[in-house]
Amino acid sequence: MADESKDIYYVEGTPIPETPLPGKEPPPWRETSVVGKALPRVDAYERVSGSAAYPSDVHLPNMLHGAILRCPHPHARIRRIDASAAAKLPGVRMIISGNTPEADLIWKKDPVGDMRLFEPICRFEGDVVAAVAAETPYQAWDAAHAISVDYEVLPFVADERQALKPGVPVVHPKGNVSKTDRYERGDIAQGFAAADVVLEESYRTECELHTPLEPHGCVANWDGRSLTIWESSQGVYAVQSRVAEVLKLPLARVRVIGHYMGGGFGSKLEPGKYTIIAALMAKLSGRPVRLFLTREETYLCVGNRPPTNMTVKAGVKRDGTLTALEFSVLGTGGAYTAGGTSLADWLARDLYTCPNVRTISTDVFINAGPARAFRAPGHPQGAWALEQMMDTLAEAIGMDPVQLRLKNIPSVSQAREGNPPYTSTAFKECLELGAAAFGWEKARGEARAQRASRHIRRGVGMAGGLWFAGGGRPPSTVVVKLFPDGSANLNMGASDLGTGTKTVMAMVIAEELGIKPEAVQIECADTGTTQYATPSGGSKTVPTEAPAVRNAAVQVKQKLLEMAAEALKVDAAELVYRGRDIASRQDSSKRIAVKDLEALKRQGIVVGIGYRGPNPKNMTTHPFAAQFCEVEVNMLTGELKILRFLAAQDSGRVMNRLTYGNQVIGGITMGIGLAATEQRILDTGRTGKMVNRNWHDYKLPTALDVPVDVTVLPVEPVDTAANNTGAKGLGEPATIPTAAAIANAVYHATGLRITCTPIHPQQLVQRLADRPKEG
Amino acid sequence: MLPSFDYIRPKSVQAAITHLATGSAQAHAGGTDLMGCLRERIFPVGKVVSLSGLPELRGVSETADGGLRIGALTALSALSEHPIVIKRFGGLAQAAGEVGSPQLRNQGTLGGNICQKPRCWYYRTDFTCLRKGGGTCFAVDGENQFHCIFGGGGTCFIVHPSDTAPALVALNATARLAGPRGSRDVPLEKFFVLPEVDVQRETVLARGEIVTEIRIPPPVSGTRSSYRKVRARRSWDFALAGVAMALRFDRKRVIDGRVVLSGAAPIPWRSKEVEQIVRGKELTVDVIAAAAKAVTSGAEPLEKNGYKLALFQGMIEEELTLMAASA
Known part of the structure; x- marks a missing residue:
């Protein structure tokens, strides 16, 4: 016994x-016997009860609290910093700035030149100017704001659409173009010539902010020559290598811990200047330093999903065969090189079979916070354009939107060298099974039928997508x-x-x-x-x-x-x-x-x-998705209500049905934010400053903005080539088609093609008022 | 980060008034607005005077004449869920239920809701604007999509953020104020201050004065009231446009009543144009169309809030149609 x-x-x-x-x-x-079941999280109790110690919960004996003084201007040269008054305030133990010799460090190498920890020229609102460590968080904040800084305020550009115009202020001496990318296959002119219908439309998505529940930050502590950092991070080894590089330490003497973390969405793939500042102040003061950003700071300086301005020109034959796709995008990664247009054109290159494709991406600098990867970088934006264009093409040739997509499904990645086949693709099944489970045809018909006279109108829409990575x-x-x-x-x-x-x-x-x-x-x-x-x-x-x-x-x-x-x-x-x-x-x-x-x-x-063994040669592994939704539009007020969603996702094997569902519902929620509510607003005219840097003015969708009726439909192709589990990535593909599906549903309800995010009442009621009166 | 301040919790209204009359004191009712203002350091504060030790300022009761007395510290959720309020002053119950989110309605009070500070993002963040004693309005040629279309008077273009205030004005409510010089009653309609009168004040409250209760006269038979709010997201948001109505019907004909807009002006804005059109008439399709058109007559939209014209018109059309259907 x-x-x-x-x-x-x-x-x-x-x-x-x-x-x-x-x-x-x-x-x-x-x-499998266990894998694939709907099992609750192994750490659910710890997370929900509060016993899980997140990095922001770490309190060490004798610990100081840090605060950062940030530049209030989008573009300014620091003439002089006077911290003498701040130094005399109670509890202040350490002040560092560009005047501190130990803080004269290269933070990051950028194609425009090395970025210093404390730059003499601040190129975005929120760049660091000085930092304080004190006995309490309040003393640190008060002292940081008691530092007197003499700024020479410089002219700025805060709108990427203005950045390349003549006479506009330059962010860096070499000018405002960060990067131009071109891609071409086939013969685009021939492709358009072969088309029965050629359409062109421009689209825009607004800048979104990450807003993870736990703000960015860390606690830093030195034990002799060894540094330990508790950081809210997506990758402790990425933090370790950057900290070691900046502070010139051996990797073995930098320990980074992040057992739990409260969300990142891409914005915590790397450390921040705050990490170095905390480590430095801890070293200079001989005491541990805790430095977590305020919510307002995280809005200014730790990343965003960059805005995009896209144009799609597409050619299609009457039978639905795509003949040509031309895609251009102007975007911005903010004040430094940060992938402002990265992957926005990927769906145009790779989602549908098309022999003739040309894309051009222009990434420019503006005086605003640098971008960081944000859940499926570039993809929801690209889908917003491409997937609306697919619907427009379908209507032009009198074809059902699902059928048009089914007509153009590739089995290989056309945009990759050698056109490697996918280890698995169930994009077709996502479309077919998704449409069937959603009741696509019936819902489309019923929405149209009830449209007649009421001012509340229904619409049904869908969109597809794949994710560039995920293998x-x-x-x-x-x-x-x-x-x-x-x-x-x-x-x-x-x-x-x-x-x-x-x-x-x-x-x-x-x-x-x-x-x-x-x-x-x-x-x-x-x-x-x-x-x-x-x-x-x-x-x-x-x-x-x-x-x-x-x-x-x-x-x-x-x-x-x-x-x-x-x-x-x-x-x-x-x-x-x-x-x-x-x-x-x-x-x-x-x-x-x-x-x-x-x-x-x-x-x-x-x-x-x-x-982890190597990936298969000459093949490539990606998740796919098709999402369907039904919406209601109030034609008098422009209010949009999302009634239901269905997500058919091919992410290979389902590993846990519960967390799988969580990921998809979360992805849809974020997609609703892009489609309908979220938008960074800069005071582009007068000051260049962000005006909505709080949780009220930056409008994340609330529980009431997300439908109760969300169906998650896993489509599980057997993928024996990808890896020995058959699983593909899920987090990002779940948010790629969402916003475009909503826009297509709004079109179905209203007859209005909304090409700019967000579809909020402000925009929609104006568009409804501007439309020609119906007979 | 919050600034440093003293915290006092007096046990009598008189003591609270005495504290509020000195130094840079601020009253703390639910605190849902005050905390944000303190964090953003919109105004100096040396002392926070809690009103939570004054139970006499809480509660809803019917008056002898059939009207309503609402203590200023009554939680918005207590108001929106109160059977008498729902039954006899439906527009107020709806308005209280449209505020913020459940947490904010549990914590926020009626007095605080009508005394809250504007949400203009220039006022709320680090811009030294006119209302904060600076020399410039940043909204007039800036990001003014949430700003007013009436009553800006060329100075300050805030909208009044309250949902309950327009409903109270529509119901002809009166605020009872207590201050260093005693009590006084002010009709809600006269409680709010336009920027052209004083750009740094939103209410007539003098230093040391607080709202102690709201009184609503008994509704005349045939009165129906309502509140409708349109916002950029479905919860935890202020009105892009809102309308409180209290209309008295004789069968299908409107005898009299008030139509008060939120999200339109620096104060709850009576649309006398709409009132005039519906007065004495049945709410036919033509009357409703004329009223909808009239709601924006005289409006002066800014560069980015022109959508409010269509929005107010659409909302009035929808609301009056609903009213007509229930008549």
Whole structure:
């Protein structure tokens, strides 16, 4: 009895995948017993109860609090900084600025030149000017704002549409063009000549701000020559390498910890100047420093989804064959090189079969906060343009929008060198199964039928998409440790952004080892104790880490089989791992409980190391999506109500049905924000300053803006080539088609093509009033 | 970050008034607006005077004549869920229910709602605008999409942010004020101050004065009231455009009544043009169309808030049509 109770973590009666021979990778799963189930998060209780210690919860003994003084102007030269009055305020222990010799550091290398930690010229509102560490957060804030700065206010440009006009102020001496990208395949002129219908339209998306629940920041502490940073981050190793580079430290002396983090959406893929400032003030003061930004600061200086100004010209034959796509985009990454147009043209290049494509992307500088990756960079913007154009083309040739898309589905990535096939694509199934489950044809017809006289009108729309990444890739190294009682540790460098990464990994281990998911304790995101991982982003965390975790668990099983072979005096290849015990295939009397293995008793633990293997050659792995929605428009007031959504997502194997649903609903919610509510507003005329830097004026969608009726429909192609789990990324594809689907539904309801985000009453009521009166 | 201040919780209205009359004191009722103002350092504050120790300022009761007395500290949710308010002063219940979000309605008070500071983003952030004693209005040729179309008077273009104030004006309510020089009653319609009168004040409250209660006269038989609000998102937002109506019907004919706009002007804005058109008439399609057109007569939109013309017209059309249907 006592012995039985010691291995309570094994499960009974579920099949455990075959263990490959040593040195061999496991084949892709077929059926799974644990993976794919709807299991609650392994850390749900900790997160909900508040016992989870996020980086912003870290309080160290003797800790100081930091605050940053930021430039209030979009463009200004610092003539002089006088901190003498601030230094005399109570509690002030440290003030640093461009006058501090130790703070004369290169923060980042940029094509326009090295960016210093404290730039003598501030090129965006919110760039750092000085920083204070004091005994309390209030003392630090008061002292930072008591620093007297003499600014020479410079002329600015805050609208990318003005940036290239003659006589406009330049952000950098070389001018306002950051980068121009061109792409071309086929013969665009011939493509247009071959078309029956050629249409052209311009579109714009507004700048969006990330707004994660936990603001950006860190706590920094020095122990002798070693630095430890608790940072709210998507990638602790990315923070480590930048901090080491800027402060000229060996990587081994920079430990970055981020066990929990409160959201990033791309804006925490890298550290901030605040990280360096905290580390520096901690070093100079000899005390730990906590430095978290205020919400207002995060709006100004830690990233955004850049605005885009796009034009699409498209040619199509009467039968729906696309013959030519020409796409141009003007965008901005703000005041520094930050990918202002990156990937905005990718869907035009790659989503639909089209032999003749030309794109041009122009990224310009303006005096505003630099962009950072934001959930599917470029893609929701590109979809906003392309997917509205697809609907416009469909109408022009009298074809159903779903049918037009089905007509042009590629099996290869046309925009990649060598046109590699997809390891799997269920875009077709997303469209077909999605349309069927949504009741597309019926809903379209009914919406049109009830349109007649009422001022509340219904519309139904859809859009598709794929994500540029999402296949995962090496490197990743993880460690799985199995204890004799059947409980296990996973040691993984990757962060769980709140997407459920840890839960998925616990399920992978449970699947392979025949133990309960709750028997897996996970240590993650700590450069001191976990192995190297790239930041969690690009919808690649599961397809990168899950195969490595699986490999590590498999290695544990291989080692146990070797131990059992020794104990039972048989060949390891004859044995089968059954969770609680290991037995001979030929002779069932030859069996031994895992806990009875002498070798395990000697070691106390079995360690498996897993690596992410290479991706298949000459193939490429991507998720796909089709989303459908129904909306209601008040024709008198321009109010938009989103009634229901259906998302058909091909992200390969579903790893956890609950977190899968969370990701998709979250993606749709963000897409609703892009479509209908969110917009950074700069006072472009007079001051160039951001006017809506708070949670009221920057309008995230609320619970009432998101429909209750959201159906998540996983479409699971069998993908045996992508990786040994068959999973593809999900976080980003879930938000790519959303805004375009809403715009198409609004068109269906109103007959108005809304080409600029957001579709709020301000815009819609004006457009409705301007339209010619209906007869 | 909040500034440093003293915090006082007096036990009597008189003590509160005494504290509020000295130094840069600010009254703290629900605090949902005050906290934001303090964080943004819109005005100096040396002392915050909590009103939470004054239970006599809380509660809703019917007066002897069938009117309503509402303590200024009554939570907005208590108002929107109160059976008598819902039944007899429906427009006020609706207006209170349209404020902010459930948390804000639980915490925010009626007195605070009518005394709140404007939401103009220049006023709320680090711009030294006219209303903060500076020399410039940044909104007049700036980002003015949420600003007023009436009553700016060429000086300051805020809109009054309250949802309950237009409903109270429509219902002909009176505010009872208590101050260093005693009590006085001010009709809600006279409670608010246009920028052309004083660009740095939103109400007639003198230093040390607070609102202690609101009184609403008994509704004349046949009166129907309503509040409609359009906002940029469906919760936790102020009105782009709103309208409170209290119309007295004789069967299908409108005898009299008030139509008061929110999101239109620096004060709750009576649309006498609409009132005049509907008075004495049945709400036919033509009357409604004429009223909708009239709501924006005399409006002076700024560069980015021209949509409010169409919005107010559409909203009036929708609301009067609803009123007509229920008549």
